[in-house]
Amino acid sequence: MNAPPPVEIRGLRLHNLQDLSLSVPLQSLVAIAGVCGAGKSSLAFDTLFVEGRRRYVEALSTATRQYLDALDRPDVDFMGELPPTVAVRQRFPEVSWRPTVGSVAEVLPVFRSLFAREAELFCPRCQVPLPVTSPHEIATRLRERPGTTRVMIAVPTRPAVSLQALVPSDSDATTSPTPAEWQRQGFSRIIVGEQTRPLAEWSGEDDPAAPPPLIVIDRLTPGQDLARWRESLELAYRVGEGQCLTLSQASDDLPGPRQTIDGQSWLREFWSLHRICETCRAVHPPADPTLFCFNQPRGACPGCRGTGRQAQRRGRGSRSSPPPSTNEESICPECAGQRLRPGSLAWRWGGRSFTDWLSDPIDHFLAHWRERDSQIAQWDAPRQGLASLLVTRLQRLSRLGLGYLPLERPLRTLSAGEAQRVRLAAALTIELVHLLYVLEEPCDGVAASQRPAIIDELRRCRDAGHSVVLIEHDPSLLLGCDHVIELGPGGGADGGRLIYAGTPAGLADVASSPTGAALRTHQSGQSALRPRTGRPPLGWLTLTGLNCETVRNAEIRLPLGGLTVVTGLSGSGKTSLLRGLADRMTTSPAAATVLVDAGSPAQSPAPAPVEVAFIPATPLARTPRVTAAAFLQIAAGIRQLFAQSLEAQGLNLGPGHFSLHAGAPGLCDECQGLGTVLIDLQFLPNLQAGCGACHGRRFRPEVLSVKYRGLSIAEVLALPVREALAFFRGQVRIQRRLKTLLDVGLENLVLGAPAQRLSPGEMVRLRLAEFLSRPHPSGGALVLLDEPTRGLHPVDLARLVRGFDLATAGGHTVVVATHHTDLIQAADWQIDMGPGAGLQGGQIVGMGVPAAAVAGG
Numbered sequence: 061m062n063a064p065p066p067v068e069i070r071g072l073r074l075h076n077l078q079d080l081s082l083s084v085p086l087q088s089l090v091a092i093a094g095v096c097g098a099g100k101s102s103l104a105f106d107t108l109f110v111e112g113r114r115r116y117v118e119a120l121s122t123a124t125r126q127y128l129d130a131l132d133r134p135d136v137d138f139m140g141e142l143p144p145t146v147a148v149r150q151r152f153p154e155v156s157w158r159p160t161v162g163s164v165a166e167v168l169p170v171f172r173s174l175f176a177r178e179a180e181l182f183c184p185r186c187q188v189p190l191p192v193t194s195p196h197e198i199a200t201r202l203r204e205r206p207g208t209t210r211v212m213i214a215v216p217t218r219p220a221v222s223l224q225a226l227v228p229s230d231s232d233a234t235t236s237p238t239p240a241e242w243q244r245q246g247f248s249r250i251i252v253g254e255q256t257r258p259l260a261e262w263s264g265e266d267d268p269a270a271p272p273p274l275i276v277i278d279r280l281t282p283g284q285d286l287a288r289w290r291e292s293l294e295l296a297y298r299v300g301e302g303q304c305l306t307l308s309q310a311s312d313d314l315p316g317p318r319q320t321i322d323g324q325s326w327l328r329e330f331w332s333l334h335r336i337c338e339t340c341r342a343v344h345p346p347a348d349p350t351l352f353c354f355n356q357p358r359g360a361c362p363g364c365r366g367t368g369r370q371a372q373r374r375g376r377g378s379r380s381s382p383p384p385s386t387n388e389e390s391i392c393p394e395c396a397g398q399r400l401r402p403g404s405l406a407w408r409w410g411g412r413s414f415t416d417w418l419s420d421p422i423d424h425f426l427a428h429w430r431e432r433d434s435q436i437a438q439w440d441a442p443r444q445g446l447a448s449l450l451v452t453r454l455q456r457l458s459r460l461g462l463g464y465l466p467l468e469r470p471l472r473t474l475s476a477g478e479a480q481r482v483r484l485a486a487a488l489t490i491e492l493v494h495l496l497y498v499l500e501e502p503c504d505g506v507a508a509s510q511r512p513a514i515i516d517e518l519r520r521c522r523d524a525g526h527s528v529v530l531i532e533h534d535p536s537l538l539l540g541c542d543h544v545i546e547l548g549p550g551g552g553a554d555g556g557r558l559i560y561a562g563t564p565a566g567l568a569d570v571a572s573s574p575t576g577a578a579l580r581t582h583q584s585g586q587s588a589l590r591p592r593t594g595r596p597p598l599g600w601l602t603l604t605g606l607n608c609e610t611v612r613n614a615e616i617r618l619p620l621g622g623l624t625v626v627t628g629l630s631g632s633g634k635t636s637l638l639r640g641l642a643d644r645m646t647t648s649p650a651a652a653t654v655l656v657d658a659g660s661p662a663q664s665p666a667p668a669p670v671e672v673a674f675i676p677a678t679p680l681a682r683t684p685r686v687t688a689a690a691f692l693q694i695a696a697g698i699r700q701l702f703a704q705s706l707e708a709q710g711l712n713l714g715p716g717h718f719s720l721h722a723g724a725p726g727l728c729d730e731c732q733g734l735g736t737v738l739i740d741l742q743f744l745p746n747l748q749a750g751c752g753a754c755h756g757r758r759f760r761p762e763v764l765s766v767k768y769r770g771l772s773i774a775e776v777l778a779l780p781v782r783e784a785l786a787f788f789r790g791q792v793r794i795q796r797r798l799k800t801l802l803d804v805g806l807e808n809l810v811l812g813a814p815a816q817r818l819s820p821g822e823m824v825r826l827r828l829a830e831f832l833s834r835p836h837p838s839g840g841a842l843v844l845l846d847e848p849t850r851g852l853h854p855v856d857l858a859r860l861v862r863g864f865d866l867a868t869a870g871g872h873t874v875v876v877a878t879h880h881t882d883l884i885q886a887a888d889w890q891i892d893m894g895p896g897a898g899l900q901g902g903q904i905v906g907m908g909v910p911a912a913a914v915a916g917g
């Protein structure tokens with residue numbers, strides 16, 4: 061296949077990209093590299109993805125074209141042909157319990173519609189099958205059943221369930237017909253108790269406590285023709301409100317209830333057109349896909365509205381609350397976490413309910429599916445098509461190394477790497493030729509051994525004619541790409557320039573490239589980080605009986621005032637162990653299971669940490685109103701400085717006028733301080749466009765006219781940390797807090813940067829800086845980080861480790877879940893989880909100083 065010409069980009073100016081010109085090859089695997097803030101995301105997502113989507117929308121619909129002029133277009137002199145684009149990024153962790161592996165990967169809609177067609181209902185109370193049986197099916201079954209000699213078709217004088225009574229009507233429909241009315245319909249015999257009598261002799265007496273008398277509709281033998289059988293059964297259904305009985309003189313070995321009539325034993329069978337249970341008299345609706353949908357009132361458990369969880373209890377006032385845990389007590393007692401109504405759970409296919417299918421790991425699901433191959437082979441073409449779609453999607457999840465996950469697992473309980481691969485699987489289901497996929501570190505959070513499978517999947521995608529652009533740092537993965545584009549050399553104002561474009565092999569020869577330097581280090585087999593100095597720990601913390609999710613009864617020991625790494629395959633229970641640790645330390649720090657002993661015989665035991673700080677690598681907020689300055693708690697101080705100026709006092713402006721909070725009085729009227737406006741495209745996701753009134757400055761003109769040391773509030777919020785530190789000379793509190801940002805290498809971060817726009821690497825360091833800048837109780841804190849190496853260039857990793865060094869030097873105990881080999885080697889202590897993933901994980905397979913734990917585990 062001849063690849064189409066590359067996408068030419070000339071004169072691109074966006075955020076910090078400085079008049080960038082480059083070409084992006086199509087139908088290849090292209091990596092964009094560079095340190096934090098170099099402009100990778102501006103090129104990959106804000107240019108390639110946004111422009112590709114804009115052109116696709118333009119081609120799709122003329123009705124939406126009128127809105128497109130207002131769209132935030134990248135400022136570019138020329139940009140060549142682009143295929144439609146799909147972006148996969150995972151910046152916000154799920155907060156809802158609703159999205160599951162199966163729903164996000166687009167497996168559930170397919171399985172639901174097949175299950176609704178194929179499943180059989182069992183009475184939820186009596187556990188008997190409740191098939192819908194047509195007269196033809198009953199007739200065929202009874203005539204062909206060996207050992208049957210005579211059959212009576214009957215209907216009870218009172219139906220098991222009066223369907224007319226379920227529907228309100230004017231006539232008194234609940235009264236049964238009188239003997240005369242039955243006779244008028246042409247019937248002549250009735251079974252009362254154990255005897256058959258002529259209908260004419262029956263007075264209409266009926267003991268409500270006993271089973272109702274039976275009107276005999278017809279008496280048949282198997283030899284009589286099928287048409288007669290069907291006619292009689294149709295008549296029985298008509299007079300019996302869709303319910304009837306057959307009484308068969310049949311061989312004794314047939315299972316089922318028997319009834320004695322005129323001294324002989326008859327097999328008694330109840331049939332219905334409406335899934336009626338004769339015993340408990342419940343009527344069940346027919347199955348349709350909504351019955352198996354957690355998000356629909358028809359299907360969802362009323363106790364938890366389909367989340368499977370009870371309302372969350374509030375955390376215990378700790379500043380950084382630990383991540384959500386899935387302790388047993390939070391599971392909905394009504395459905396036992398199955399999320400569906402009892403009526404939905406009563407449907408089974410292959411003996412398994414809908415949630416039985418979903419609770420199996422994907423690989424087991426596929427095995428059960430194959431057991432039904434012969435049944436599936438009988439399906440019609442549309443259903444076979446759905447079945448093969450389902451299997452393709454499940455196999456892709458399995459190839460992406462997720463075969464151990466059950467489809468029902470909520471996305472919010474997955475690690476970042478697992479969640480992103482589920483989203484990747486979903487993106488790969490789009491059936492369009494020649495797409496451009498824009499991905500953010502698809503192997504993030506994935507252990508080295510699992511990475512080749514993911515790269516293989518991306519190659520398969522490229523070989524199918526798609527183009528793949530990924531933001532990537534990992535030297536081993538860069539070497540597997542077709543083309544590398546490096547931006548840099550630094551972040552912010554120091555970035556945004558093209559450092560390199562070409563084959564990965566050539567990058568190592570570029571002396572000025574930070575990524576090239578990392579490649580050279582990688583190829584020489586060295587670590588990018590210097591080993592720690594081997595400071596003795598302040599003491600040892602021992603915790604026993606740790607339980608959380610897959611982790612059961614674990615015992616761990618870790619050095620106080622040290623850096624501990626938790627390692628293992630993706631899904632081996634690293635995150636669960638951190639949660640268990642956070643739960644234990646917040647709920648029972650004084651319990652006997654938390655032991656502290658001295659680091660050396662000469663020392664006295666250090667106090668146990670009383671504070672738990674969980675530092676997630678997730679966004680600070682979902683709103684652009686939260687800025688880096690606000691998160692660092694210097695925004696209020698800055699507002700105060702502006703409000704104190706003579707200009708502000710002359711204009712009657714207070715501190716509130718310089719605030720970005722929703723509804724604050726100084727905000728731009730047009731965009732309410734967001735700097736952008738949303739455009740509703742009706743059939744497509746909303747798009748953002750720059751605000752025409754304030755041009756992104758976010759405040760009203762009179763607020764912007766107020767100057768502090770010559771700069772407006774918008775200009776101050778545009779200062780990078782390095783310049784802000786000098787600008788706020790004399791403001792000790794603001795300067796002290798800014799200094800911690802410098803310490804963790806965030807000197808290029810802009811004060812007013814919306815929290816949403818920060819890269820994961822910047823967010824985790826901003827959180828760490830905020831932690832370091834506030835006071836802590838003696839004994840220090842237990843600082844927990846879940847995969848903070850996401851999105852980190854080796855240069856930025858070294859800066860993050862500098863932040864860890866500051867924390868441990870301050871007496872804090874740092875525990876980091878990671879797969880990053882360099883970080884593991886730089887740690888004081890390692891806890892290795894395994895042996896496998898999912899149910900095969902959750903155990904501690906090694907503990908010790910890193911090299912020893914790796915060798916032993």
Ligand SMILES: [Zn+2]
Pocket residue numbers: 183184185186187337338339340341342
């Ligand atoms: Zn029942």
Ligand SMILES: [Zn+2]
Pocket residue numbers: 361362363364365366367368369392393394395396397398399400
């Ligand atoms: Zn429930």
Ligand SMILES: [Zn+2]
Pocket residue numbers: 728729730731732733734735736751752753754755756757758759
């Ligand atoms: Zn505005």
